[in-house]
Amino acid sequence: MIKYNLKCENKHEFESWFSDSNEYEKLKKKMLLECIYCSSSKISKSIMSPMVSITKNSNKKIKSNLDNKFVDEKKRLVEIRRFVEKNFDYVGENFSEKVREIYYNKKTKKAIYGTTTEKERRELLDEGIDLITIPWVNKDN
Numbered sequence: 245m246i247k248y249n250l251k252c253e254n255k256h257e258f259e260s261w262f263s264d265s266n267e268y269e270k271l272k273k274k275m276l277l278e279c280i281y282c283s284s285s286k287i288s289k290s291i292m293s294p295m296v297s298i299t300k301n302s303n304k305k306i307k308s309n310l311d312n313k314f315v316d317e318k319k320r321l322v323e324i325r326r327f328v329e330k331n332f333d334y335v336g337e338n339f340s341e342k343v344r345e346i347y348y349n350k351k352t353k354k355a356i357y358g359t360t361t362e363k364e365r366r367e368l369l370d371e372g373i374d375l376i377t378i379p380w381v382n383k384d385n
């Protein structure tokens with residue numbers, strides 16, 4: 245999964261997750277990307293910053309939240325963010341290292357979130373580590 249910071253023509257900035265960069269291009273071409281604030285489909289990409297989080301139970305909860313589409317996108321994403329911030333430890337750029345610690349030491353049931361580079365992300369996926377990525381919305385507006 246890749247997180248992109250997106251920006252609409254009205255300079256609203258928000259973040260969105262894609263399975264890979266091709267998915268982003270595909271959705272953009274089909275005009276399926278739209279601003280979560282003003283629904284504009286004139287979206288451009290700013291900096292890429294992948295982020296992932298882990299553990300089965302929390303993943304399940306987040307996944308079911310993510311599947312529950314079109315309810316109230318913004319509200320839902322803010323709830324997911326609150327859930328993650330409350331239940332997950334933020335490990336920042338040490339994410340891939342910490343994920344491995346947890347993954348290979350089954351006793352640890354810690355839920356964490358943080359950032360990875362795309363290379364690290366691929367390596368983790370290759371190792372079969374169950375990762376989930378979430379749209380990270382701004383809580384304030």
Ligand SMILES: [Zn+2]
Binds near residue numbers: 282
């Ligand atoms: Zn907008």
